[in-house]
Amino acid sequence: MEFFWYVVLMGILAVYLVLDGYDFGAGIIHLFFADTEKDKKAITNAIGPFWDANEVWLIAAGGVLFFAFPTLYASSFSGFYLPLIMILWLLIFRAIGLEMRGQIHNHMWEAIWDKAFGIASLLLALFFGIALGNIVRGVNLGMVQNGVSTQEAHYFFLPLWNPTFSPQANELGIIDWFTLFLGIVSVVALTIHGANWIIYKTNSALNPKLKNVVFRLNFILLVLVFISLGIWHFIEPKPFHNFVENPILWFFPLMTFVGIAGLFKVRSFKKDGHGFLFSTLFLVGGFASTAVSIFPNVLPSTNKVNPSLTIYNTAAHEYGLNAGLSWFFIALFLVIIYFIIQYRVFSGKMDDIGYGEH
Amino acid sequence: MVKFVELHKQITIMEEMLFYDRMQFAFTITFHYLFPQLTMGLSLIIVYFKWKYLKTQDEQYNHATHFWMKIFALNFAMGVVTGIPMEFQFGTNWAKFSELTGGIIGQTLAMEGMFSFFLESSFLGLFLFGEKLLGHKWHFVTGLLIMIGSWASGFLIIATHSWMQNPVGYEILENGKFVLNNFQALFLNPWLWPSYLHNQAASLVTSSFVVAGIGAFYILSKKNVSFGKLFLKTGVIFGLISSIIVAVPTGDLAAKNVVKYQPVTFAAMEGIFHTEKKGSEIVLIGQPDVKDKKLDNKIAVPNILSFLTYGNWDQEIQGLDQFEEDLHPTNISGLYYAYHIMVGLGTVFIGLMVISLFQLIRGKLFETKWLLWSLMFMMPFPYIANTTGWYTAELGRQPWLVYNLMRTAAGASPTVSSGNTLFTLLGFIGLYLLLGMLFLLLVGKIINKGPHHVELSTEKI
Numbered sequence: 001m002e003f004f005w006y007v008v009l010m011g012i013l014a015v016y017l018v019l020d021g022y023d024f025g026a027g028i029i030h031l032f033f034a035d036t037e038k039d040k041k042a043i044t045n046a047i048g049p050f051w052d053a054n055e056v057w058l059i060a061a062g063g064v065l066f067f068a069f070p071t072l073y074a075s076s077f078s079g080f081y082l083p084l085i086m087i088l089w090l091l092i093f094r095a096i097g098l099e100m101r102g103q104i105h106n107h108m109w110e111a112i113w114d115k116a117f118g119i120a121s122l123l124l125a126l127f128f129g130i131a132l133g134n135i136v137r138g139v140n141l142g143m144v145q146n147g148v149s150t151q152e153a154h155y156f157f158l159p160l161w162n163p164t165f166s167p168q169a170n171e172l173g174i175i176d177w178f179t180l181f182l183g184i185v186s187v188v189a190l191t192i193h194g195a196n197w198i199i200y201k202t203n204s205a206l207n208p209k210l211k212n213v214v215f216r217l218n219f220i221l222l223v224l225v226f227i228s229l230g231i232w233h234f235i236e237p238k239p240f241h242n243f244v245e246n247p248i249l250w251f252f253p254l255m256t257f258v259g260i261a262g263l264f265k266v267r268s269f270k271k272d273g274h275g276f277l278f279s280t281l282f283l284v285g286g287f288a289s290t291a292v293s294i295f296p297n298v299l300p301s302t303n304k305v306n307p308s309l310t311i312y313n314t315a316a317h318e319y320g321l322n323a324g325l326s327w328f329f330i331a332l333f334l335v336i337i338y339f340i341i342q343y344r345v346f347s348g349k350m351d352d353i354g355y356g357e358h
Numbered sequence: 359m360v361k362f363v364e365l366h367k368q369i370t371i372m373e374e375m376l377f378y379d380r381m382q383f384a385f386t387i388t389f390h391y392l393f394p395q396l397t398m399g400l401s402l403i404i405v406y407f408k409w410k411y412l413k414t415q416d417e418q419y420n421h422a423t424h425f426w427m428k429i430f431a432l433n434f435a436m437g438v439v440t441g442i443p444m445e446f447q448f449g450t451n452w453a454k455f456s457e458l459t460g461g462i463i464g465q466t467l468a469m470e471g472m473f474s475f476f477l478e479s480s481f482l483g484l485f486l487f488g489e490k491l492l493g494h495k496w497h498f499v500t501g502l503l504i505m506i507g508s509w510a511s512g513f514l515i516i517a518t519h520s521w522m523q524n525p526v527g528y529e530i531l532e533n534g535k536f537v538l539n540n541f542q543a544l545f546l547n548p549w550l551w552p553s554y555l556h557n558q559a560a561s562l563v564t565s566s567f568v569v570a571g572i573g574a575f576y577i578l579s580k581k582n583v584s585f586g587k588l589f590l591k592t593g594v595i596f597g598l599i600s601s602i603i604v605a606v607p608t609g610d611l612a613a614k615n616v617v618k619y620q621p622v623t624f625a626a627m628e629g630i631f632h633t634e635k636k637g638s639e640i641v642l643i644g645q646p647d648v649k650d651k652k653l654d655n656k657i658a659v660p661n662i663l664s665f666l667t668y669g670n671w672d673q674e675i676q677g678l679d680q681f682e683e684d685l686h687p688t689n690i691s692g693l694y695y696a697y698h699i700m701v702g703l704g705t706v707f708i709g710l711m712v713i714s715l716f717q718l719i720r721g722k723l724f725e726t727k728w729l730l731w732s733l734m735f736m737m738p739f740p741y742i743a744n745t746t747g748w749y750t751a752e753l754g755r756q757p758w759l760v761y762n763l764m765r766t767a768a769g770a771s772p773t774v775s776s777g778n779t780l781f782t783l784l785g786f787i788g789l790y791l792l793l794g795m796l797f798l799l800l801v802g803k804i805i806n807k808g809p810h811h812v813e814l815s816t817e818k819i
Contacts, residue, residue, distance in 0.1 A: 049487070052438055053479035056471065062445050063468030070460020077449025077456070078771035084450055085443075085782045089789055092439045096796065099435055103800055143773065155453070157773035316461030317537035324465060326541075331472035338480035345484065345491065 001322065002315040005068035006298075008328070010291055012064060014284050016057035017128075018193075021283060022276075023051045024128075025194015027094065027121020028187065030114070033195075033213060034206065040114065042204035044098065045350045046197060051098065053342075055091065068321060071154055072298055072314035079139060079156040080131070083174050087127050094120035122187065129186025133179030134158070136290060137167050137235045138300030141309065153306040154314070167235055172302065178235060185224045192217050192263065193283060196275035201350045211267050214275060218263045225260065225286075232293075236300075239293050249292050255285030371776070372767070378779035379451045379770045382786065384752075386443055388745055389790045393437035395744050398512055398558060399565030400430050401505035403596060408498045420494075422588055423501075425809035426569070429801065431486050434478075436797055440790070445471075451779065455759050455769030459536045462528055466518040466544060474511035478504055512561070513554055520549040523751070524619050525760050536760070549619065552611035553751070559603040560747060563707060564740040566597030570714075571737035572805060574730040582808040587724055590733070594718055598711035605704055610666075616754065617667055620761065622681040623754035626690045627697040628663060629653050633677040637664035641698075646691045651678070688756040688766075696749035703743040710736060 026047050034040045066073045077084060097117030101110055139156045142149035161173035169176070175183075195210040195217075232239045243249050259282025266275050294300060299309040307313070315321065404426050411419035445467065448456045456464075484492060485500040492500065527543025528536045538544075570593025576586030616624045625631075629641045631651040640663040644656035664673040678686060687693050710732060717723040724730075755761055759769045 049483040052435070052482070053476075055438075055442070056475040056479045059442060059445060059475055060468075060471040062449075063464065063471035066445075066448065066456065066460050067464025067468040070464055071457050073449045073460060073464070074453035074457035074771075077446065078451070078453035078774050081450050081771070081774045081778055082782070084446060085785070088443045088446060089785060091442060092789060092793070095435070095439045096793065100796060100800075103803070151773055154457075155773050157775075316464070317531075317535070320461040320465060320538040320541075323538060323541040324468070327469055328472070331469070331476070335472070335476045338476060342480055342484075345488070 001318060002068075002311045005064065005315070005321060005324070006296075006311045009061060009064050009068065010288070012057055012061045014287055016054070016061055017283055017287055018280050019050070019054035019057055021125075021190045022194050022197035023047050023054055024121045024125040025190040025192065025196075026198055027118050027194070028125060028191045029194050029198060029210065029213075031118025031122060033209065039204060039206045042202045042206060042351065043198055044101070046201040046204075048098075048350075049346065052095070067324060068316055069298070069311065069314045070316055072309055075141075075154045075156070075309060075314070076135075076299060079158055080134065080174065081157065082160055083127060083131065087124065087131075090120045090124050090127070093117075094124065125187045125190040126183040129183035130175060130179045132186070132287075132290060133182035134174060135299060136182075136294055137172075137176075137178055138297075138302045138308065140170075140172055140303055141299070141301040142303070142306040144303040144305045147305060149305055154309060178231065181224075181228065181231070185221070185228060188217055188221050188224060189279070189283060189286070192221065193276070193279040196266075196279045200273045200276045203349050203351050207272075211275075214263060214266045218260060218266070221263075221282075222260050225256070236293060242292050242295055252285050252288040252292060255281050256289060257285075259283070259285055375774075375776040375779065376767055376770050378776050378783055379774075380766070382451060382779055382783040383447055385783065386440065386447065386786055386790075387748075389794070390437065390440040390444055391745070391748065392741060393433045393440065394508070394512070395561045395564045395741070396568060397430055397433045397437055398508045399562035399600070400426060400433070400568070401501070401508055402562060403565055403569055403592065404430060405498070405501045405505050406592070406596075408494075408501050412494060412498055418584065418588060421809045422585060425585070425804075427486060428804050429568075431482075432797065432800055432804070434482065436793065440793070443786070451771055451774065452759075452769050453771035453774075455764070458534055458764065458769075459760060462536055462538045462544070463518045463521060465538065465541075466514045466521070470511055470514035474507045474514065478507035478511070481507070509558065512558060516554045516557060517544055517547070517550055519751070520547045520553055522760055523553075523755055524549040524615070525763060530763070536763075549615055552608055552615055556604060556608035556612045557747075559600045559608055560740070560744050562596060562600035563604055564744055566593045566600055567707070567733075567737055567740045569593035570597055571734045574733040575805070576808070577724055578727075578730050578734065582810060585809045590723065590730075591718060593733075594711060594714045594723070597707070598715050601704065601707040601711050605708065609704070614667065617675075620754060621676050622678065622685050623687055623693070625676055625678045625681070626687045626693050627750060627754060628675075629694045629698075630663075630675060630677040632679050633674060635674055637661040637670075637672040638667075638675040639663060640666065643698075646694050648690050684757075687754055689753050693750060693753040696746040696753060700743050700746040700750055703739050703746075707736075707740065707743070 026043050030040060030043045034043055062073075093116050097113040097115075097120060101113035101117070103109075139158060141156050142153045143151045143156050158172055158174050161175040162169055162171045165173070165176045165180075167176045167178035192214050195214050198204060199207045199210055199214075243253070259278045259280070262278035262281070263275065266278075269275060296310045296312065297308040298311055298314065301308040404423055407419050407423040407426065410416070411423060448460075448463075448467075481500045481503045485497070485504050488500065489497045521544060524547060525536075526547045527538060527540035529539050530536055569589050573586045573589030573591075573593055576582045577590065613624070616627065628638070629644060629646055630638055631646075631653070637660070639658040639660045641653060641656060641658045644653035644658070646652075647654055661671045664675055665671050667673070667675060678690075710729075714723060714729060714733065717726050717729060757766055758764060759766045
């Protein structure tokens with residue numbers, strides 16, 4: 001039962017990554033590549049009707065984490081206190097940037113909210129990458145000092161950084177060179193993803209330029225992925241043990257590389273949606289590979305005193321997990337119906353649909 | 359002596375930590391709930407306008423629908439962005455509580471996400487911009503779905519709240535964890551239904567007063583007068599019905615639950631320090647003096663409270679003196695005021711709406727200036743009543759997180775220092791101040807523009 005809810009949780013997170021990922025990416029494109037008012041309009045049109053629905057997946061993930069793995073929820077949310085609250089602030093800033101901009105037609109007003117939207121998107125992409133880095137690197141569970149826990153075995157607290165910025169220091173911080181590196185990977189990957197979404201959903205004059213951006217960033221992404229494979233063993237000595245035991249899991253890394261390989265053909269795709277498809281493959285493949293690499297751990301311990309948090313030692317009681325099944329399948333069924341309705345209404349290019357402006 | 363100083367220091371640090379954790383939750387939830395309390399009730403009124411339009415084909419109703427949809431959309435967006443921090447804060451600031459009870463309250467909170475938020479977010483876009491695409495009938499249906507989503511959200515939140523007030527369907531393991539052993543019990547909790555209906559009726563009070571108040575504003579300012587009359591009429595009718603339902607039966611039943619399950623809270627709410635053998639008076643006004651256990655400047659009516667509570671004039675009601683001091687609510691004065699402000703305002707609402715309906719029936723409502731002014735200035739007060747109502751429930755539950763089972767002090771995050779919490783609290787205050795100003799600016803803009811000019815298909819929300 002723990003495994004089932006783990007798959008559900010990871011599934012919801014992967015959907016969130018793909019969906020809100022393109023929102024962040026579109027924000028980054030908006031910040032760096034949109035010069036004209038028309039470009040900006042095209043970008044906000046492409047994400048306007050979707051972004052808040054996309055954020056619901058984050059709330060759903062939070063809810064499932066809370067109910068299925070309460071100990072993990074409690075431990076990680078209090079331990080990563082500062083970055084999480086900052087993510088909340090950024091999400092709010094991003095939302096008001098997007099929604100406030102068009103309310104008053106004044107170039108100063110618009111400039112402020114453009115920047116709020118763009119910068120918040122950039123920082124969110126960076127923060128989510130850093131968050132992933134923190135989870136694979138692990139934390140000092142129980143806040144062990146000199147071989148003695150100073151807190152209960154599953155609690156910890158991390159400051160934003162420590163002066164050495166090293167992932168192998170005794171006193172860890174949220175931001176070190178390893179997590180920052182994953183943050184940069186995340187920014188590059190989501191920028192590509194966001195550009196692909198804009199190409200897919202609009203007829204913007206920006207699209208040819210974006211295809212070039214995707215093509216170039218994809219080179220950088222490939223290099224970054226190889227470097228990350230090179231440094232992974234610093235934080236996880238046996239990164240491939242799960243893949244060796246279950247070769248079928250190589251599917252996920254393969255998916256990642258198919259995604260990158262496909263994106264090199266971005267300039268010759270027949271259909272505008274193909275780029276988005278390949279960046280989705282990359283994101284889901286990369287995310288799943290990362291999760292598999294540390295499984296069944298969900299938050300590794302960096303000390304020898306306290307055990308890592310796994311899906312088994314953080315899960316809720318059996319009865320609750322079973323009770324959850326009954327409503328979960330009903331809810332899932334409804335969500336799929338909503339999704340089909342939305343997909344049918346919003347299929348095609350946003351600028352072709354005679355659907356209110358956003 | 360050294361040991362004592364050390365211990366005292368430890369306690370002070372703990373208390374400071376707890377204080378900021380509580381302040382942050384109180385501040386963010388108070389601000390958040392300003393928005394859902396309008397959208398839940400308003401969705402019903404919007405659906406009503408749309409339904410009237412479908413029935414009568416009178417364009418005015420459709421314009422009214424559009425106008426209130428704009429206000430709704432703005433409030434809804436505010437509710438979403440201030441709502442996400444609520445779900446996070448259980449984990450960030452109340453980690454111990456989340457760890458021990460997450461298997462139960464996580465259940466209802468996860469359901470809220472899966473059932474309400476997906477429904478609302480999927481159809482909100484269609485509802486706001488899809489009228490031409492969908493046609494009027496389906497547009498009405500999307501409105502109805504949005505309403506169902508927001509009311510379901512309220513239900514699941516109050517189911518969570520009710521479990522904390524009156525825990526059911528659980529057992530406690532040796533390691534202190536609360537585990538669920540009866541899923542249905544969460545929804546059959548006797549605390550749940552009166553609280554839920556009380557809350558929803560109160561939400562409708564807020565919305566009705568806002569609709570009526572804006573109507574009064576339009577009439578008084580001689581702008582959009584025909585809409586002003588429609589809003590005022592609708593607001594008064596919904597307002598009277600909901601103000602009555604808030605008091606009887608829902609408020610009455612909710613209070614009786616407090617008497618039954620939390621008698622010490624009831625004593626503090628009503629300001630009863632000493633048990634009266636021959637029936638309790640009802641306190642209308644007075645300032646609690648917790649130290650000397652009495653009320654100053656008291657105005658009270660004898661025996662009424664016993665009658666209201668038990669239907670018996672001479673029934674004894676337990677005063678605070680009947681309970682151990684460490685079971686008393688931690689903030690007796692705050693609880694007492696919150697409750698009295700709520701009840702006082704609720705009474706004023708009923709009175710004002712009765713007079714308004716009377717004038718409406720006589721056909722004189724639109725000319726009765728003093729009443730129009732009163733209705734306009736009354737707009738903020740349902741917000742105060744709703745907020746103090748929630749304070750009554752939450753302060754009344756103290757010093758417990760889970761009533762009688764888990765103390766508030768035991769639920770805070772063990773590793774988050776008070777300095778970090780104060781930092782984020784200050785951040786939230788600053789950010790929400792900005793949000794609040796933007797909100798007022800934009801809502802003012804919409805109201806100033808008026809319903810005639812609203813064209814949803816060409817304008818942004």
